[in-house]
Amino acid sequence: MDLATVLLLHKSSFFIGALCFLYVRWQSPSSHGLGILAVAFTLQAVASTFAGLGEKHALQLSVWALSSFSLGTLGYAVFWIGMRRLSGNNNRRSLDWFALAIPAGLIVTALLTGFHLDSIWRASIFQGSSILFLGASAVTLMLDDRHEKLSARYALAAAIAVAVILSVFVVAGLMAPDTAPLHPRDAFFLLILCHFAIALFSLVFVKERVEAMLTTLLDTDALTQIRNRRWFFLTLPAAPLAGDAFIIIDIDHFKRVNDTFGHAAGDIVLASAAREMALNLRHGEIFARLGGEEFGLYLPAASNLDPQDVAERLRNAVQSLKVKVGETFIPVTISAGTAVACAGLPLHELMSRADTALYGAKSRGRNRIEAYRADAPSVLASDPRQNTRPAQTTKAGQAA
Structure with a gap:
């Protein structure tokens, strides 16, 4: 499978995930984090679009490389913020937005050094940011299980953890192609499947949470707030x-x-x-x-x-x-x-x-x-x- 096809599937996985997040957010306004996750997936989809245009030589390297890198790293930071909201069902973590300082710093560094013009450096640093934010998302999901034990939480954390491992394989393949356990293009393709899995388990997680809340309401005495x-x-x-x-x-x-x-x-x-x-x-x-x-x-x-x-x-x-x-x-x-x-x-x-x-x-x-x-x-x-x-x-x- 050529790179253009992989990038098309990559972009499509993010767009589909974003649409699913927006639909469920519309159906369940109390589900915090889905709107932010939709933004994160949309940023990734647009970043992948720029990369695809670059692969077709439709844009200058300096334009599409910086655009793809900037939007992609921002997308992963926003993804972590959205996952924090989704995991804890809390929309009051305003300090989380300071995480955007990391992609902002990388973008400034790219403008100053021009490392984004080198495909190896650009891809490696991009995947490094994904490892950081995806790994933090998986850890967040597991830490919040003390307050809310839902089986879908563990499936979602596992899907994100697999995405982290595949991102490591991509970096390893770029840095040491002869000894890497998986070709970067194959690892990148498997990441597409992880994106679908992350979107799927996120929606299952929301559904399971709503069902748990309804069950709690059904089993709770309205006046005393103890079991009925x-x-x-x-x-x-x-x-x-x-x-x-x-x-x-x-x-x-x-x-x-x-x-x-x-x-x-x-x-x-x-x-x-x-x-x-x-x-x-x-x-x-x-x-x-x-x-x-x-x-x-x-x-x-x-x-x-x-x-x-x-x-x-x-x-x-x-x-x-x-x-x-x-x-x-x-x-x-x-x-x-x-x-x-x-x-x-x-x-x-x-x-x-x-x-x-x-x-x-x-x-x-x-x-x-x-x-x-x-x-x-x-x-x-x-x-x-x-x-x-x-x-x-x-x-x-x-x-x-």
């Missing part, structure tokens, strides 16, 4: 194992809060209590709002967590809350019932036992934890390690 009933029951095992525990939690006198202070105040109390409990959870604790003022907490046996200790931790955390609505402080307490599964116990029965324990906690004064005893299912008993007396409340607390 749907997510909770989808996460639970089909049948509990021996030692699994279920805790059902209820905000004490919540109806009285709504009636006394209004539903807006009730929403604040509900969200505050949910947030405080969520902050006091540990790894392996499955927690969600089941509805109204009721919350569920599931502890797998493998977590080695004592349900009484966990429930008491949450009770203490909520009791220490200072919920202020206007000029009024509303005391908040919770009651909870715990139940531990034995072998063969159905999930609904485990939840029923915890609910029975919760009823016992409420009937004994609230602001307490009750455990359902598996060896005496008809009897409710407090955990002897816990205070069996309800915590003291103020008159305001009783009114709430």
Whole structure:
């Protein structure tokens, strides 16, 4: 395949990628980075066009060489900026634009020294800039996975990493053609396939992110911003194992809060209590709002967590809350019932036992934890390690 054909395919790959980025950006305006990536690919396409015109001797060497080199190096710098936006879904990294100082410095150096007129030097320095910015893009994608683990992220990083390796092969082929593992023209052709792969995986990455966001919205309670009933029951095992525990939690006198202070105040109390409990959870604790003022907490046996200790931790955390609505402080307490599964116990029965324990906690004064005893299912008993007396409340607390 001659160089003119390779350059035509090279240009086409960038133009197609730019159009795809613009289309998806139009369809999903919240997808940061796609517009910048479209600009980067367009710069590369125009740079390749100038190189093609130079190959056909349609332009003077000094014109097409400088134009192709300048637009190409700028394109790779802009690509890195776009990938930073895309990777972190953040459009507030204004300092990233200082990366344009690198291609600007190379362009000034080319004007002063004329190295761009030598094809070996021009191509080697151009590929060197691509290695720098493509490598930085791949690193950015991998570092951001701590905040957002999407499988397409790794595929996109891999495609960019392959492009870096091929760029190294191009430089090696130019500098040492006799010992290079791959002819520069062949490596350049494979880079075209990488451009398509980068565009493809970028779009897949955006699609996967949107789907993840929709799933999160579907599984999140709108008021409290914790997981909801749907997510909770989808996460639970089909049948509990021996030692699994279920805790059902209820905000004490919540109806009285709504009636006394209004539903807006009730929403604040509900969200505050949910947030405080969520902050006091540990790894392996499955927690969600089941509805109204009721919350569920599931502890797998493998977590080695004592349900009484966990429930008491949450009770203490909520009791220490200072919920202020206007000029009024509303005391908040919770009651909870715990139940531990034995072998063969159905999930609904485990939840029923915890609910029975919760009823016992409420009937004994609230602001307490009750455990359902598996060896005496008809009897409710407090955990002897816990205070069996309800915590003291103020008159305001009783009114709430």
